[in-house]
Amino acid sequence: MSYFDAASAAPLHPVARQALLAALDEGWADPARLYREGRRARLLLDAAREAAAEAVGCRADELVFTSSGTRAVHSGIAGVLAGRRRVxxxxxxxxxxxxxxxxxADVHQADGGTLTQVAVDRTGAVDPSAYAAELRQDTALACLQSANHEVGTEQPVADVADACREAGVPLLVDAAQSIGWGPIGGGWSVLTASAHKWGGPPGVGLLVVRKGVRFAAQGPADERESGRAPGFENLPAIVAAAASLRAVRAEAAQEAVRLRELTERIRTRVPRLVPDVEVVGDPERRLPGVVTFSCLYVDGETLLHELDRAGFSVSSGSSCTSSTLTPSHVLRAMGVLSEGNVRVSLPFGAAAEDVERFLEVLPGAVAGVREKLGAPAAETVVRDDVLVVDSLGRRCPIPVIELAKVIGDVPVGGTVRVLSDDEAARLDIPAWCEMRGQEYVGEEPADRGSAYVVRRLS
Amino acid sequence: MSYFDAASAAPLHPVARQALLAALDEGWADPARLYREGRRARLLLDAAREAAAEAVGCRADELVFTSSGTRAVHSGIAGVLAGRRRVxxxxxxxxxxxxxxxxxADVHQADGGTLTQVAVDRTGAVDPSAYAAELRQDTALACLQSANHEVGTEQPVADVADACREAGVPLLVDAAQSIGWGPIGGGWSVLTASAHKWGGPPGVGLLVVRKGVRFAAQGPADERESGRAPGFENLPAIVAAAASLRAVRAEAAQEAVRLRELTERIRTRVPRLVPDVEVVGDPERRLPGVVTFSCLYVDGETLLHELDRAGFSVSSGSSCTSSTLTPSHVLRAMGVLSEGNVRVSLPFGAAAEDVERFLEVLPGAVAGVREKLGAPAAETVVRDDVLVVDSLGRRCPIPVIELAKVIGDVPVGGTVRVLSDDEAARLDIPAWCEMRGQEYVGEEPADRGSAYVVRRLS
Structure with a gap:
């Protein structure tokens, strides 16, 4: 059993467990009350806030505990947008x-606000000057993650923060994936994080709002957590979150080196062990424990299932997994292959031998899935030098498999039209062309779905 | 050490602790994932939902887990108001x-909605027919607690639910104080509750929305918990919440009889042991473990402090406690005395000898506070048969103490004018008149604060 999905949820750190147990006994009362149990709870809450603030690098009165990272993000964005509405x-x-x-952001747009999405390059990173160019007189808030949750690429937060500062625009940094590794540099204004990503318990997020940032908490009033996180404080979990953040930080420098070496093994060896694989994300500027790759002609869900049977728990941004029919928005924005996508995110303490075993198991698992999928017959029609592949109603990776099977049947210079109504084809057919040195001509509307046109170059 | 503030937060039930520990090991992964840790987490989540739904008396797919009771209330109210906006x-x-x-409700009003607050009688209960009379064609939602959190009075939920059903209006029941004791009868539409009130951990609320109720979740979309509670599920706490609800229910019938007898001791003996006390709340239709009384000429915060020193943790709805300068809105709505207010709410398993010790300690504690406060000299001026007491700048219970000291100085039929700028005087001077058989003439505006006019009748 190797759990390689720490970017979804990290197993509870032993320190978090200890702290949680202690706080269940000491910290169950209402910290707003004046009697001794309440005062004791208040002391624990204050100490947790001090510890978390020290780890984040902010003042204690700038930090509140929310019920999740998601809540921290929702409240942080809504609060700044409302506070700076006049701007x-x-x-x-x-x-x-x-x-x-x-x-x-969708809610903001639905409510009449305007939204700019800054594009990323093929590694998943924004370009700081492209980001800066979007800052306007009426920009209320800019958001940038510290590192990407699907491919591990670190964002140029400090540079973007400088540009924001110059423009007088607050920058909100979603630090969920990286805060366990160290504080976020640069002059950010708002920061959010989630304890269960660093080995703390679920039920705790951090919302940090720097002094001086105009902030108007939205929703019904509540006196707790400076009015920014309504509801009774989840004190045992807060205590455990703060204690475990401190604990993982103490081990972070050493563990980062170790995990980086392990993910580097995967980055370099998977393409040698498995044909037709694209490793995605920045090879250098990346989280220590995350590595993501996509395998041509493979359906992500089946591959995850095979890996699970072999004892590996990993995640995927492919379509056809976990009830979604579209590939992950991250892979789409990067313009990389989404089919057969696998994210390996190693938890603290992941064993080298487990990574080695993963590298042993993976080639066979991919080959098995490909073998199963390789069989389906395609209905192909050759008209002059145009070959039409009808993949309507077939899900990824079938359209790409059909394309690969027939490309040799047209002369060099001839084209293949792949008819598909699968959302993933829009991403994966161009990605296949890039990997195979063929020309992606474009997408044309069809009676059902789209026709994806590919010209054979070699 | 006797903790008598279970209505704020109950100590963790042993079953909750056990379940939490087990779920920390088994249920830390993301229940949306397909690998074995995720599937295991999903099974735990499903089982917890089934158990909670059975205890509530609803279908499992009607119940979601929120991050607190407060969140359940906020989301429940916003969701129904939005879903029924056309009505x-x-x-x-x-x-x-x-x-x-x-x-x-404040948020709804600020957003242009209309609001009716249904008054309560001196016991704190609404009158079902008065409540029903407020139902209108354009009523989107009606809310009624199952029992009051400050005085323990049970509300006529089933009768109000009948009226709502007849009018086609959904009724939201805040069951936070009573769900541990048993399911809520009657045809309610939406129900909310909070685990830490029944001995579960903090960080878990329940939001139940009956099938057929129009509901539109507000705020950013999120796929978890049917889109009604964003953020990663706090699974260990959810498991502990469901397990402890089942456990307290198994003990509820027997424990209710025991606690009801203990609070009855307080209800009947406090007025005999302590002069000038008003026990508030319904003597019969009430929560088993809650009893509330107010003591004339006593400042709530000082009394709480004295009781804390004697080893008793209780709560107060008086002004001048916990950073609030106004008496609790509950005591105000009931029109009862707020000064020297004490709420005793016994946790499961509260010991009879601790209650006895409380009854031993209380008279001395009240007498001590009264003695400290009894001294202050009042500046009084007699003009004809009108006596003016200047209590400007003095906080409760001083204005009432001053009034009591001088009422004998005017002839029967004469009046005392108490000048006060303390919010509590508005509630406590009429309450004193009622307790003492004097006539409360009314409140008149003054240069600073108000003049409260009292006529001596005897």
């Missing part, structure tokens, strides 16, 4: 933010 | 709802 209603996000940021 | 924008609440309900 304007323009919001900037990167195209690869966590869904909690994008969904908050 | 109208009229909201009904009782005057003694929990602040989370009243604050959600």
């Amino acid at each position: 304007g209603r323009h919001l900037i996000v990167s195209a690869v933010e966590h869904s909690s940021v994008l969904h908050a | 109208g924008r009229h909201l009904i609440v009782s005057a003694v709802e929990h602040s989370s309900v009243l604050h959600a």
Whole structure:
């Protein structure tokens, strides 16, 4: 059993467990009360806030505990947008933010606000000057993650923060994936994080709002957590979150080196072990424990299932997994292959031998899936030098498999039209062309779905 | 050490602790994932939902877990108001709802909605026919607590639910104080509750929305918990919440009889042991473990401090406690004395000998506070048969103490004018008149604060 999905949720750190147990006994009472149990709870809450603030690098009175990272993001974005409403209603996000940021942006747009999504390059990073160019007179808030949750790419937060500062626009940094590794540099204004990503318990997020940032908490009033996080404080979990953040930080420098070496093994060896693989994300500027790759001609859900049977728990941004029929917005924004996508995110303490075993198991698992999928017959029609592949009603990776099977049947210079109504084809057919040195001509509307036109170059 | 503030937060039930520990090991992964840790987490979540739904008396797919009772109330009210916006924008609440309900109502009003607060009688209960009379064509939602959190009075939920059903208006029941004791009868439509009130951990609320109720979740989209509670599920706490609800229910019938007898001791003996005390709340239709009384000529915060020193943790709805300068809205709505207010709420398993010790300690504690406060000299001026007491700048209970000291100085039929700028005087001077058989003539504006006019009758 190797759990390689720490970017979704990290197993509870032993320190978090200890602290939680102690706080269940000491910290169950209402910290707003004046009697001794309440005062004791208040002391624990204050100490947790001090510890978390020290780890974040902020003042204790700038930090509140929310009920999740998602809540921190929702409240942080809504609060700044409302606080700076007089300045304007323009919001900037990167195209690869966590869904909690994008969904908050959707609400803003539905409410009449304007939104700019800053594109990313093929590694998943924004370009700081491109980001800066979107800052306007009426920009109320800019958002940028510290590092991407699907591919591990670190964003140029300090540079973007400088540009924001110069423009007088607050920058909200979603630090969920990286705060366990160290504080976020640069002059950010608002920061959010989630304890269960660093080995703390679920039920705790951080929302930090720097002094001087105009902030108007939205929703019904509540006196707790400076009015920014309504509801009775989840004190045992807060205590555990703060204690475990301190604990993982103490081990972070050493563990980062170790995990980086392990993910580097995967980055370099998977393409050698498995044909037709694209490793995605920045090879250098990345989280220590995350590595993501996509496998041509493979359906992500089946591959995850095979890996699970072999004892590996990993995640995927492919379509056809976990009840979604579209590839992850991150892979789409990067313009990389989404089929057969696998994210390996190693938890603290992941064993080298487990990574080695993963590298042993993976080639066979991919080959098995490909073998199963390789069989389906395609209905192909050759008209002059145009070959039409009808993949309507077939899900990824079938359209790409059909394309690969027939490309040799047209002469060099001839074209293949792949008919598909699968959302993933829009991303994966161009990605296949790039990997195979063929020309992607474009997408044309069809009676059902689209026709994806590919010209054979070699 | 006797903790008598279970209505604020109950100590963790042993079953909750056990379940939490087990779920920390088994349920830390993301229940939306397909690998084995995720599937295991999903099974735990499903089982917890089934258990909670069975205890509530609803279908499992009607119940979601929120991050607190407050969040359940906020989301429940906002969701029904939005879902029924076409019907109208009229909201009904009782005057003694929990602040989370009243604050959600404030947001609705600020947003242009209309609001009716249904008054309560001196016991704190609404009159079902008075409540029903407020139901209108454009009423989107009606809210009524199952029992009051400050005085323990049970509300006529089933009767109000019948009236709502007849009018086609959904009724939201805040069941935070009573769900541990048993399911809520009657045809309610939406129900909210909070785990830490029944001995579960903090960080878990329940939001139940009956099938057929129009509901439109507000705020950014999120796929978890049917889209009604964004953020990563706090699974260990959810498991503990469901397990402890089942456990307290198994003990509820027997424990209710025991606690009811203990609070009855307080109800009957405090007025005999302590002079000038008003026990508030319904003597019969009430929560088993809650009893509330107010002591004339006593400042609530000082009394709480004295009781804390004697080893008793209780709460108060008096002004001048916990950073608030106004008496609780519940005591105000009931029109009862607020000064020297004490709420005793016994946790499961509270010991009879601790209650006895409380009854031993209380008279001395009250007498001590009264002695300290009895001394202050009043500046009094007699003009004809009108005596003016200047209590400007003095906080409760001083204005009432001054009044009591001088009432004998005017002839029968003469009046005393108490000048006060303390908010509590508005409630406590009429309450004193009622307790003492004097006539409360009314309040008149003054240069500073108000003049409260009292006529001596005997």
